[in-house]
Amino acid sequence: MCGIVGCIGNEKALNYLIGGLHRLEYRGYDSAGVVTIGKKGATLIRAKGKVAELEALTDKKPSLDTIGIGHTRWATHGEPSVINAHPHQAGDIYLVHNGIIENYKELKAELKNHKFVSQTDTEVLAALINSFYDAKTGLVDAVTQALQLVVGTYGIAVVSVRNPDEIVAARSGSPLIIGVGDNEIYVASDAAALIGYTTQAIYLNDGEIAVCSRDGVQLRDLSAQPISAKVETIDADMQAIQKQGYDHFLLKEICEQPRTLSSTLSGRVNVKENLVRLGGLNLSIEELSEIEHVTIIGCGTAYYAGLLGSYYLEQLVDDLTIDVVAASELRYRSFHLPKNTVALVISQSGETADTLACLREIKRRGVKTLGIINAVGSTIAREVDGGVYVHAGPEISVASTKAFTSQVSAITMFGIQLAQAKGMGKQDTTRFIKELAQLPNEIELVIKKQQSKIAKIAKKYAHYDHALYFGRDTLYPVALEGALKLKEISYIQAEGYAAGELKHGPIALVDDKFFEVALILDNWLFDKSLSTLCEVNARGGHVLVITNSKKAIEAEEIIRIDTSLDILAPVVINVVQQLFAYYVAVARGNDVDQPRNLAKSVTVE
């Protein structure tokens, strides 16, 4: 949440700042701002709304300055407005911030010399730093002293008119990366803003402060002690962060799933030898065989991926208990973890604040943690004991799609490896391995064959304001995910239910204002699913069925997917739902890549 950029070097800073903010816009798009520092002092430009609004203003005021910082905001304290937009100023200093200063009210009460103009917690931090900043105390020392008093989370970048050759950046709880270029140093909240500028980066850890100058980067901790920096290579290419001819990132990310899923499976699933090998688990076969309980945590789509994955884990491993909990809930519950537990931590961004907080609590209790993460080098990826990168590539659209498919597949691979380590159910693992290997092709087929039909059907349902999704067994988490995808990009109120629960309340909702999405698998539960469908039809429902069955089904509309998959067919059905939600949102004229009120990478609670 919130994108931060900064750069210092010999080139015009504004070019990088605006370009970087466009790349990070998915982290928030309520307002944007930049400040550059030059011979004539500071040039501060801020705009409400998207980075394009800011860019239009900077085009009228092109700056030649070679140092600057910028920000794209997802509002927490204070409405989206120019006055609340970052950078915030106090005296000579300018500050951009991602996170929440929890004790800002107490700090504000003490800062009597500053005339506050915004409603933000960030301005309080700017004023606090400024209160320490004088002839004796340089910028980095002022930042250090201020941060010692702060309770909360932050990724910050600070510049000053009095120190025009320095950016001070610091992190605690909100990600920050320092890019090390040939003659340029960059600051960014994620690697997307560095691609094409440098491949060398320092991932700041909590409690670290970076002093960036034209000569390089110096790191120190909060007690001003120097620390050594580890420079890592970022592995991402330009293509991955471009639309490549698609109308939207969302459509691109849905359609590239055959390829991104192949990357998830590559080198890990071996059909010939009937084996799965996940290199990064850091658990011996013996340690794996001792696992008795798996706790799965994540938020939103990652949580639903965990829920679907749990159905597969229980099919694969007999003597295993599993629970799946939304990280935002788990962190405040008095939960107990049985002995021999392993926690699976699911996150696309690897930065989600609730998931990270759970990870730290679980680790504190001495329980082994494994990450199922997409963003390489992210905080969660670095803090887990082991795990799996899903290698789905950058997910730019705010709604998560390809990550879900890869996360479910990664959990399934983990289940297979666990089952094999425990020496059980060879036959079952064979079925799973075969289906996993086929999955990319099956997804490709369904996109090719069904995309135009789905687009047509979506138009028919786009005028509704309410939707009910339902499915049984493995299709229950898929129904939850389908409803989430629809609501976040189309703004249609959509709820997912276990089909068997409909009669216990939700069926009361069925009327002409609703449409329903019934997910049906051609398996031992087919007749039961049909009964639920009949009950909804009988009450005048407007049902769209998505199924892999060729049998007779009565419904207003049916999308039949032609797949040879059995166990993993729900993953293919989910791709249909992704396309359906996309086309509904397009038909409603929405901004599908940056839906209102949302931001990717939820780094605040």
Ligand code: F6R
């Ligand atoms: C839904 C969506 C969110 C994320 C959730 C977790 O489309 O994008 O629900 O899934 O915020 O994010 P990560 O996976 O980055 O931890």
